[in-house]
Amino acid sequence: MTHPLMNELGRTVLVGSGAIGTCLRKAGGRIDEPVELLNLREPALVRNLHAAYRDAGSQILVTNTFAANALILGEAGADDLCDDVNRAGVTLAREAGGAQCLVWASVGPLGLGLRLEDYPDGALEEIYRRQCLALVEADALLLETFVEPREAKAALAAAAATGRPVIFQIGNTGGGGQRWERVDCLLAEARLANVVAVGTNCRHPNEIVRVAAYLAAHTDWPVTASANAGHPQIERGAVTYEFSPDDFAAFALELADAGAAVIGGCCGTTPYHIRKLSEALRGRAVAPRPRPAAVAAPLPAVAATAAAAANPIRALVADKRFLISVEIRAERTRSLDEIVQGAAAVAEAGADLFDVPDNAGAAVGRDAMVTAARLQSVLDIPSICHLGVTQSNLMRLHSSLIGGWDLGLRGLLAVTGDAPSMGHLGNLAQRVTDVRSSVELLRLLRGLREGRIINGEGLADPPDFCAGCAIARPIPPQIKWLRAKIDAGAEFVFSQPVFTLDDSHRLQDALAGLPIRLFPGVMPLTSRRNAQFLAGGRIPGIAVPPEVAAGFDRYESLQDQRRFGLDRACELAAGIAAEASGLYLIMPFGKSCYEDTARIVREVKNR
Numbered sequence: 180m181t182h183p184l185m186n187e188l189g190r191t192v193l194v195g196s197g198a199i200g201t202c203l204r205k206a207g208g209r210i211d212e213p214v215e216l217l218n219l220r221e222p223a224l225v226r227n228l229h230a231a232y233r234d235a236g237s238q239i240l241v242t243n244t245f246a247a248n249a250l251i252l253g254e255a256g257a258d259d260l261c262d263d264v265n266r267a268g269v270t271l272a273r274e275a276g277g278a279q280c281l282v283w284a285s286v287g288p289l290g291l292g293l294r295l296e297d298y299p300d301g302a303l304e305e306i307y308r309r310q311c312l313a314l315v316e317a318d319a320l321l322l323e324t325f326v327e328p329r330e331a332k333a334a335l336a337a338a339a340a341t342g343r344p345v346i347f348q349i350g351n352t353g354g355g356g357q358r359w360e361r362v363d364c365l366l367a368e369a370r371l372a373n374v375v376a377v378g379t380n381c382r383h384p385n386e387i388v389r390v391a392a393y394l395a396a397h398t399d400w401p402v403t404a405s406a407n408a409g410h411p412q413i414e415r416g417a418v419t420y421e422f423s424p425d426d427f428a429a430f431a432l433e434l435a436d437a438g439a440a441v442i443g444g445c446c447g448t449t450p451y452h453i454r455k456l457s458e459a460l461r462g463r464a465v466a467p468r469p470r471p472a473a474v475a476a477p478l479p480a481v482a483a484t485a486a487a488a489a490n491p492i493r494a495l496v497a498d499k500r501f502l503i504s505v506e507i508r509a510e511r512t513r514s515l516d517e518i519v520q521g522a523a524a525v526a527e528a529g530a531d532l533f534d535v536p537d538n539a540g541a542a543v544g545r546d547a548m549v550t551a552a553r554l555q556s557v558l559d560i561p562s563i564c565h566l567g568v569t570q571s572n573l574m575r576l577h578s579s580l581i582g583g584w585d586l587g588l589r590g591l592l593a594v595t596g597d598a599p600s601m602g603h604l605g606n607l608a609q610r611v612t613d614v615r616s617s618v619e620l621l622r623l624l625r626g627l628r629e630g631r632i633i634n635g636e637g638l639a640d641p642p643d644f645c646a647g648c649a650i651a652r653p654i655p656p657q658i659k660w661l662r663a664k665i666d667a668g669a670e671f672v673f674s675q676p677v678f679t680l681d682d683s684h685r686l687q688d689a690l691a692g693l694p695i696r697l698f699p700g701v702m703p704l705t706s707r708r709n710a711q712f713l714a715g716g717r718i719p720g721i722a723v724p725p726e727v728a729a730g731f732d733r734y735e736s737l738q739d740q741r742r743f744g745l746d747r748a749c750e751l752a753a754g755i756a757a758e759a760s761g762l763y764l765i766m767p768f769g770k771s772c773y774e775d776t777a778r779i780v781r782e783v784k785n786r
Contacts, residue, residue, distance in 0.1 A: 192460050237457070241321060265313035285321050331365050384406040435460060492563065507535055573633065704744040710731050
């Protein structure tokens with residue numbers, strides 16, 4: 180039976196609910212797991228919040244199920260609770276609202292970002308199907324905060340298949356001249372699903388008025404709108420929002436004038452905000468639809484730029500001649516001038532490329548991009564920067580990549596990077612998971628090359644890095660992962676160090692036929708202790724064969740051990756050079772590291 184309030188949708192302005200997640204977190208929800216699990220673990224907390232919104236004047240209660248899908252719950256080890264969490268979410272809202280409130284079941288996006296390519300359309304729809312089927316006792320399904328068309332299409336299909344009314348809300352589609360195109364694309368998906376209302380949520384009040392007006396002017400559906408309480412601000416470590424309840428109510432009147440039929444709150448709003456909103460709107464009829472010729476002035480498009488010059492590193496990678504890329508560490512124990520001075524000997528010996536690791540071993544070093552740019556500028560050797568994703572959020576990665584391009588870097592090695600817990604700041608630094616793997620970073624690079632950041636907004640002078648990746652050992656899972664990197668845009672691959680020609684042969688055979696240039700890695704062993712440490716498998720992906728480590732047993736002095744290790748590295752590098760198209764030479768440790776590296780480069784080049 181249809182709730183009477185559903186018949187009022189589009190006639191009388193209905194008062195929605197306020198924020199769920201931010202209120203529950205503040206009330207005591209754990210920050211290390213989805214807040215939706217509180218439906219089972221602390222149901223009274225959730226029920227009481229719904230009751231507070233009911234008492235404040237909400238006519239629609241939105242369930243605490245926004246991220247209660249099997250994918251996100253699975254990442255918290257709770258995918259088996261998916262059905263129970265969603266059913267409980269509807270029950271708790273129904274218990275609090277009774278007969279006087281509608282219950283709209285919240286379904287949010289998966290937030291896959293750069294992982295979206297890993298999920299076929301059918302897999303996406305199945306994730307949403309499971310959640311939506313568990314929410315069918317609600318009066319309607321509220322799909323909210325959607326910005327990605329493929330996710331929206333899958334969620335809409337799954338929701339429509341339940342037979343329940345569907346409301347579709349668009350999230351923050353970003354700025355730029357294409358924002359309305361992105362909104363129109365999402366509206367097209369909503370039309371195919373026969374939704375009963377469209378709307379927008381999780382935006383600043385000033386922006387949400389513009390979007391709601393656009394929806395009112397370009398569709399015939401009732402329009403819903405739930406704004407944030409302004410921008411979040413941090414005051415003495417606490418997160419607050421800029422809009423007071425009175426401010427929020429004043430803005431709600433603007434939304435009503437724009438034609439909104441349901442007005443509620445999103446992040447940062449509380450029962451106090453909803454009470455003021457309800458007092459201002461209760462009983463108000465939905466305003467006639469304004470239909471201006473243009474709702475929003477178009478924003479300036481990104482300025483066109485001249486055709487980019489050819490990428491010199493891409494040209495080198497495409498060249499068939501043998502190349503040596505030498506890894507130069509950006510050590511904090513040496514000044515940048517000292518690093519450049521040391522690398523000058525390696526450049527003079529004939530290195531074709533330099534590459535600079537990014538906080539390898541989760542140890543703080545100098546900035547890899549700055550170091551690579553200085554090496555390239557001073558020594559005129561094209562330089563590649565390694566970039567790990569575990570230590571930077573998505574915003575910083577965007578800025579770093581654009582900045583690296585502006586510094587003149589044209590090559591980048593995409594790596595996942597070492598988790599901070601491995602290094603000397605393990606108890607202070609936290610792993611960042613905005614971008615989770617080198618494959619996702621390669622996809623981000625591909626998007627930048629096409630002139631857009633991750634949300635579709637454009638940028639001038641798009642970075643066109645020649646992108647590379649890494650491989651550990653030539654075993655089937657690693658080869659499969661390498662294929663994913665190639666599909667994401669990798670053009671060359673550096674391997675973890677090999678220590679015998681047989682290892683190099685196995686590596687080259689495994690990669691034969693793949694459309695990528697291989698640089699087998701060589702790392703000189705400089706002592707018995709060094710060899711035994713690596714032989715023990717202490718570093719993932721690096722394994723010194725026992726017979727190689729045993730070779731150092733013939734030498735007692737450290738000087739003789741180092742000489743033996745360097746001689747062996749020269750021999751191995753020369754053997755690889757005789758049959759491969761490239762070499763990735765990892766500089767040894769020690770005071771003479773630059774001189775020793777220059778010797779290996781010189782001997783290989785003069786073979």
